[in-house]
Every structure is written in C-alpha cells, then in structure tokens.
Amino acid sequence: MTFYRPKSLLRLTLVGFSLVSLPLILALVTALVYVDRLAGQSQRAVYQAVQAIRNSQVVGEQVRTMERSARQYLVLGDPSFLDNFLDAHAQFQQTVLRLDELPLEESQRSQLQNLVEVERRIHETLRSNPPDAEISAAVVQDFALLNEQARAILAESNRLIDREVDAMQSSALRAQQVLVWQALALIPGTLIFVGLFTVLITRPIRQIDKAIHQLGDGRFADEIDISGPEDLRSVGKRLDWLRRRLLDLEEEKNKFLRHVSHELKTPLTALREGTDLLAEEVVGPLNGEQREVAGILQQNCLYLQKLIEDLLNFSVAQARSATLELRPVHLKALITAVAETHRLAAKAKQLQLGLELDDISLVGDQDKLRTVVDNLVSNAVKYCPPRGRVEIYLRAELGFAIIDVIDTGPGIAATDKDKLFDAFYQGQAVAEGPVQGTGIGLSIAKEFVLAHHGRIEIIESTPVGAHFRVTLPLHQEPVEKETL
Structure with missing residues (x-):
C-alpha cells in the first residue's frame, strides 16, 4: 500500500x-x-x-x-x-x-x-x-x-x-x-x-537536526534516514553520504595512528634499553653530569612511552572494530584498586584521598572501565595543589551506577568546558608534576563510557575544583561482545 x-x-x-x-x-x-x-x-x-x-x-x-x-x-x-x-x-x-x-x-x-x-x-x-x-x-x-x-x-x-x-x-x-x-x-x-501535519512537517526537520548532532558527536555507525518530502529525503541522503565519508576518514585516521604508534614502539624499546644501561652504569662509570643526562633521557623515554600508549588507547577507543569484553565488574574493587595505584603520587603531594563507595556491580568491560576511572583520578591528582583533597564517590540510582570524582584544584575554565573532551585538547590549568599530559585521556574516557551506553559530564555546581561524573547503566545488552 x-x-x-x-x-x-x-x-x-x-x-x-x-x-x-x-x-x-x-x-x-x-x-x-x-x-x-x-x-x-x-x-x-x-x-x-x-x-x-x-x-x-x-x-x-x-x-x-x-x-x-x-x-x-x-x-x-x-x-x-x-x-x-x-x-x-x-x-x-x-x-x-x-x-x-x-x-x-x-x-x-x-x-x-x-x-x-x-x-x-x-x-x-x-x-x-x-x-x-x-x-x-x-x-x-x-x-x-x-x-x-x-x-x-x-x-x-x-x-x-x-x-x-x-x-x-x-x-x-x-x-x-x-x-x-x-x-x-x-x-x-x-x-x-x-x-498530524505538525508532526509530518517537524519530524524530518528534527531528524535532520538529530543527524547533524550525530555527525558532530562523531557517531558515524548509525545510518541516517530522513522521512518526509522528497527534498528533505534528498538532504538526508546527502547527510548519509557525508556520514559514510567521515567514517572512512575516521577509519583511515585510526589506522594511521595504530601504524605510527606500533612503528614508534620498536625504536622506543631500543632507547629505553640503552638509557637503562647508561643509568645503571653497565657500560662504564658515569660522572655527575652524565648521570643527569641519563636521567633526562630516562624521563623523556617514559614520557614518549606514555604518549605512544595514549595514542594506542585513543586508536582503540575510536576504532569501530573494537569490542567490549562484557562480564560482571565489581566497581567498588575496581575503583579501590585504581586509587591504590595513585596513592603514592597523592602522598607525595600530601593530598587527602577520600573514598565513599557503595557495593555495586555491573556488566561491562573491566579494562576499559579501569582506564576511565584511572584517567579521571590521575587528572584529579595531577591538577590538585599540594595538601588538597580528592574525593571519589560511587552510588546506584534508578538503574545506573554513578561515579563522581571531585578535586580541590583550580577547576575548569568556562572556555574549556565545551572542548575538554576533544582529542589532544589541553585546558588552561597547569598540571602539577614533571610529566605533562597528552590531552587525549578524557577523550579516551568519553569513548569508553559511550561504548557502555553511559555518559560522562562536568558538574558545574561544585564551588571549587573540578567535578566529573560518569553514569553507567547497570545492565548492558545480553551479548558477549559489543561493537563500540
């Protein structure tokens, strides 16, 4: 009919x-x-x-x-x-x-x-x-x-x-x-x-607006289909062509990042081994200036390694072929373990690390959720001034697990809030520590959260410091693997 x-x-x-x-x-x-x-x-x-x-x-x-x-x-x-x-x-x-x-x-x-x-x-x-x-x-x-x-x-x-x-x-x-x-x-x-005609007229316009937001958010997997008059359906076809073109470019970019990151690991391994041999004086004793140079080399090798690992993680987060290994995850234990890895860094800056965690489990990818929490906690420790405080909360509400990470650092500038989750964007705040960030940690966290059908946001009601909130559904689709 x-x-x-x-x-x-x-x-x-x-x-x-x-x-x-x-x-x-x-x-x-x-x-x-x-x-x-x-x-x-x-x-x-x-x-x-x-x-x-x-x-x-x-x-x-x-x-x-x-x-x-x-x-x-x-x-x-x-x-x-x-x-x-x-x-x-x-x-x-x-x-x-x-x-x-x-x-x-x-x-x-x-x-x-x-x-x-x-x-x-x-x-x-x-x-x-x-x-x-x-x-x-x-x-x-x-x-x-x-x-x-x-x-x-x-x-x-x-x-x-x-x-x-x-x-x-x-x-x-x-x-x-x-x-x-x-x-x-x-x-x-x-x-x-x-x-009826209000719906018929406004529905394709809303669909076009939704499609534009979909492209702006980088969600290229879902096909764009605009219903309605032929002229608006033609616009929908052009938007879907643009989606496919952006998807191809995104895949090419991720492929390039994976290849470059992989190729950089080989010379980096040689540099790490060489600097370790120099620092350990295996090739001969070093004077004070030579030890200083060897320390600088080691520090920059570590920084370069972090950059390559972040690029690999970013490539995995953006790749459409990446999968979620879904299994029960005990969030309280996961967050506690992540906090322990940062306790020495927090102690070095005399930070108070507070945990208030409910006993909550959900179905998700444990490694990727660990990366999300690790990025948020490491940022909080990095930007929090000495003798500050970092607080981590975990609670369940209306079928969702809610993770709050709050610090007493300089906070987030108003001009940074809309761009903070963009790849390679670094805000105006200056991190405390010898190794600077790469600007893709929050972008990776956002991709992993979206893969779990959740959301990550900045809460603006905090009077001082930064407040990040991650909302994750307690129940994922009943499949073993899920495409990002």
Whole structure:
C-alpha cells in the first residue's frame, strides 16, 4: 500500500493548510445552507399566513355581501339583487379555492368544507326557488351559521401565524443544535489535522537536526534516514553520504595512528634499553653530569612511552572494530584498586584521598572501565595543589551506577568546558608534576563510557575544583561482545 508523498516541504505545507481549513469551510457551508433554509422557511411561512388571513377576511366580507343581497332579494323580489348574490357567490368560490390551496390544519380545512357546504345549500335554494317561497326565507337563516364559521376560519388563520412562528423557532433550535454539534466535532477534527501535519512537517526537520548532532558527536555507525518530502529525503541522503565519508576518514585516521604508534614502539624499546644501561652504569662509570643526562633521557623515554600508549588507547577507543569484553565488574574493587595505584603520587603531594563507595556491580568491560576511572583520578591528582583533597564517590540510582570524582584544584575554565573532551585538547590549568599530559585521556574516557551506553559530564555546581561524573547503566545488552 503506497501513501502520497509530497515532493517538497512547501507542497506538504500547502496540503496541510488545505486539509486543516477544509473542516472550517464545511462548517461555513453548512451554516450558510441552514441559514438559507431558515430564511426560505420563514418567508414561506409569513406569505402563507398572510394569504390565509387575507383570504379568511375576504371570505367573511363575501359572506356578509351574499347575506345582504339575499335578504334584499327576498324582501324586494328584485332579480338584480339575486344577480348580486350570484356574483358574490362566484367570488366566494374563487376565494375558497385560494384558501384551500394553502397548507391549512385539518380542523381549519374541515371548517372550510362545512362553510362551503352551507353556502352551496343557500345558493342552490335561492337560485331554484322564488323569493316568496317559505324554503327561501328559511334558508336565509343559515347565514348566521355561515358568518360564525367564517369567523372561526379567520380565528384559525390568526393562530396559523403563532404555529408558524413556533415551527420556525423549532427549526432554528434544531439548526442551532446541529451547528453546535458540528462545531464540537470539527474542533477536535481540526486539532487532529493540525497535530498530524505538525508532526509530518517537524519530524524530518528534527531528524535532520538529530543527524547533524550525530555527525558532530562523531557517531558515524548509525545510518541516517530522513522521512518526509522528497527534498528533505534528498538532504538526508546527502547527510548519509557525508556520514559514510567521515567514517572512512575516521577509519583511515585510526589506522594511521595504530601504524605510527606500533612503528614508534620498536625504536622506543631500543632507547629505553640503552638509557637503562647508561643509568645503571653497565657500560662504564658515569660522572655527575652524565648521570643527569641519563636521567633526562630516562624521563623523556617514559614520557614518549606514555604518549605512544595514549595514542594506542585513543586508536582503540575510536576504532569501530573494537569490542567490549562484557562480564560482571565489581566497581567498588575496581575503583579501590585504581586509587591504590595513585596513592603514592597523592602522598607525595600530601593530598587527602577520600573514598565513599557503595557495593555495586555491573556488566561491562573491566579494562576499559579501569582506564576511565584511572584517567579521571590521575587528572584529579595531577591538577590538585599540594595538601588538597580528592574525593571519589560511587552510588546506584534508578538503574545506573554513578561515579563522581571531585578535586580541590583550580577547576575548569568556562572556555574549556565545551572542548575538554576533544582529542589532544589541553585546558588552561597547569598540571602539577614533571610529566605533562597528552590531552587525549578524557577523550579516551568519553569513548569508553559511550561504548557502555553511559555518559560522562562536568558538574558545574561544585564551588571549587573540578567535578566529573560518569553514569553507567547497570545492565548492558545480553551479548558477549559489543561493537563500540
């Protein structure tokens, strides 16, 4: 089943506006239809009521005219009065026909039929008998009944206006109820359309924004797929091409780092062995200046070794083929062991090393987690001034293990906070110690934490020093190995 996909965001927006305005247009058309219907009904009702009243009045006048002519005919015996009666009778018949064409009530129509019957009997009697006949004198007395019926018909016609008014009020009330229910149905329908097209328009934009953040964070493994109009899907395809290109460059960079680091280890080994032989005076005794030079060589060999090891670790952290060796890790024991490795350095600077660790275990890569904690603790010891304090906390909260490393050093400058986890970036603070850092320890820590689906962040609420927090899920995916 295929769905209509607009070719552009503009077309999708126009379709959205059209569908959102469609219920409103339908409501307006329906309201116009009901108003027109009510106007036509009221016009017909008023016309019919006026015609009924007018014809009822004319019937009454014609009945009186016929009565007057009939009585004059009976008294005077003049045939001209009979002609006047017959003329009034013809007009009466026409008026009755017009009245009968109107939508009268059954009672009113019955009264009109009785009126016609009485008038017809009077008409036939007077036309068939001489004026001095007894039957003619007797039938004239029926004009009283005829007048009474004419007045009753007029009264019913007057009440017809009230009935039509009530009917129009009922129709108006029904129309009002229909329009109210229609409005109540259209409001959620319109809101549904608005919400639907808001999602359809904003979803690809959010996906593009997410994809850009994904590329900015260096997460090149996940494919970028943008849904929506064709122009935005085309942008998504270009972003995915950029992702693949960046992934290739990243792999080339890591391959280069691995090769360079590996090639540097061979001459470094020879340098280390040579400087150790000189320092141990295996090749002959040394004077004071020569021992000083040998110490400098040893120190720089150690620094160079650290640089190469950091490059290798950084290469492993960045490599997409690296795996996590998942197994249960006792975090309390791991952190305690790392703290012990730094206790001599802390003692040399007269630092207080405080541990407050809960007994927590999780599933993870022990070596990589050790590297994360080691980098954070070594930085805290390195940047903390003499007689300062380094505190390490471990606790569990909402299914996560939280590690806090806090020192009383110079803290982190505001300009450094956004770049501190970038590779080879060194902040403004000056480390205490003979060997300077390489600027990739925190970058390695971040990569290893992200590989465990966790996060590492700088907590800014600490009044002095630096506060790093690592949040790790207590349960990883139930697989033996996981790609970084």
